[in-house]
Amino acid sequence: DLLISQIAAGEVVERPASVLKELLENALDAGSTALRIDLEEGGVALIRVTDDGGGIPKDELPLALTRHATSKIANLLDLERVATLGFRGEALASVAAVSRLTLTSRERSAPHAWKLTDAAGEAEPAALLAGTVVEMRDLYYNTPARRKFLKAAATEAAHCLEAVKRVALSHADVAFTVTRDGREILRLARGEPKQRIADLLGAAFLTESVEVDADAGALRVTGLALRPTAVDGTKEVQYCFVNGRYVRDKLLQHALREAYRDILHGSRQPSWCVFLDIDPAAVDVNVHPAKTEVRFRDSRAVHQFVFHALRQALATPIA
Ligand code: ADP
Ligand code: MG
DSSP, X not given: OHHHHHHHHHHXXXXXXXHHHHHHHHXXXXXXXXXXXXXXXXXXXXXXXXXXXXXXXXXXXXXXXXXXXXXXXXXXXXXXXXXHHOSTTTHHHHHHHTSEEEEEEEOTTOSSEEEESOTTSOOXXXXXXXXXXXXXXXXXXXXXXXXXXXXXXXHXXXXXXXXXXXXXXXXXXXXXXXXXXXXXXXXXXXXXXXXXXXXXXXXXXXXXXXXXXXXXXXXXXXXXXXXXXXXXXXOOOEEEEETTEEEOOHHHHHHHHHHTTTTXXXXXXXXXXXXXXXXXXXXXXXXXXXXXXXXXXXXHHHHHHHHHHHHXXXXXXXX
């Protein structure tokens, strides 16, 4: 069982940043309004996410650490399926298989918090005002082969920060604090999406951008794109989100790039931060375990819609 967990975890717990991404998503799922992220040694020694969400009831703490699919893995084909499905209902179990994981949580109505260090062990009373603290220490301590693939702490820390960035961009109404080896490296107050984008991607997004906002029933696209005059040609900043999740999608990228065609000269790369909202039934988000790839049912319609939305925004004269 442990071996299977470790193999499956190896597929999906790629590096500290992939752990952090899952912990952040769980905290947001729990309705948190403020998150604190503490990292040590690039997240290898410690990733701690403290939230103010709804918490986990005491009797559900062990369940949160239990791999649901394990019992169903009968052969290698099944194992592959688990790996491609990724973290569905088993992120914490996967992380627990390759690190030392501790959950401390307090439900709103509970008189105090409970702390669990081992799914097979007993929860102990703990002190916590509200919400949940998920603490992951010593990633890959029991799988040294995987540990060897980790990059320098600075690199892993940068990936962790990028994971925070991606989540924070699509959750402007949530506050974030990040510390690295005891030093605060990022603080984001709750605010408007525009301000959040500018805080994370640069002030040009406030002063030299166009606002994208188009609606076609089941499709909506919002966001900011830099005016061609603001594109300095050295570094492009391109973020796309589908239903609030960061994606790297060729189709969306192409549609947005095309909107700049004939407006932007040479090989200069434009910058944008764009949010697409689409009927979940019209998009498959489970193409890749890391879930940054998507597949649209009607990719032509999505392409045209996004292209026209940005094209129109770029054509609007400065007010
Ligand atoms: P999934 O998110 O797919 O359900 P996870 O392994 O990521 O699977 O989490 C397991 C369960 O643990 C979640 O469904 C949720 O009930 C609970 N949980 C995890 N993290 C938190 C958190 N920060 N706050 C509240 N509940 C949490
Ligand atoms: Mg999860």
